[in-house]
Amino acid sequence: MKRKNMVICFVTVLLFLLLVWLWFKKSHTHSLSDVRDAWIKSEQIQPITGSVTVSGTVDTDVVFTEVVSGERYKIDYITPGMSEKIRLERGKWYQVAGGGTLTVGPVNLRVE
Numbered sequence: 001m002k003r004k005n006m007v008i009c010f011v012t013v014l015l016f017l018l019l020v021w022l023w024f025k026k027s028h029t030h031s032l033s034d035v036r037d038a039w040i041k042s043e044q045i046q047p048i049t050g051s052v053t054v055s056g057t058v059d060t061d062v063v064f065t066e067v068v069s070g071e072r073y074k075i076d077y078i079t080p081g082m083s084e085k086i087r088l089e090r091g092k093w094y095q096v097a098g099g100g101t102l103t104v105g106p107v108n109l110r111v112e
Contacts, residue, residue, distance in 0.1 A: 045107040054098075
């Protein structure tokens with residue numbers, strides 16, 4: 001009986017942690033919209049972890065430009081319905097450029 005209670009407690013804690021992680025990812029995943037131009041996105045993102053997952057609504061290249069140094073990182077090609085991961089340095093801000101609606105996460109978002 002004691003072992004059964006421990007297993008139930010362990011499973012409950014795991015489910016709670018999974019729900020917290022899913023909520024965290026959802027609250028830090030953003031669809032980028034650009035008021036100036038429907039094809040190019042220009043919001044700035046800051047990776048929360050060491051990598052960013054990107055998906056889009058059209059076939060496009062995605063370019064991340066580090067705001068301070070101007071260094072560029074590129075995902076060569078994304079097709080609708082597929083996602084790609086790119087490693088970016090935590091704590092730095094990046095400008096994102098690509099076509100269609102881009103969804104990136106987990107990131108902090110800054111719109112200027």
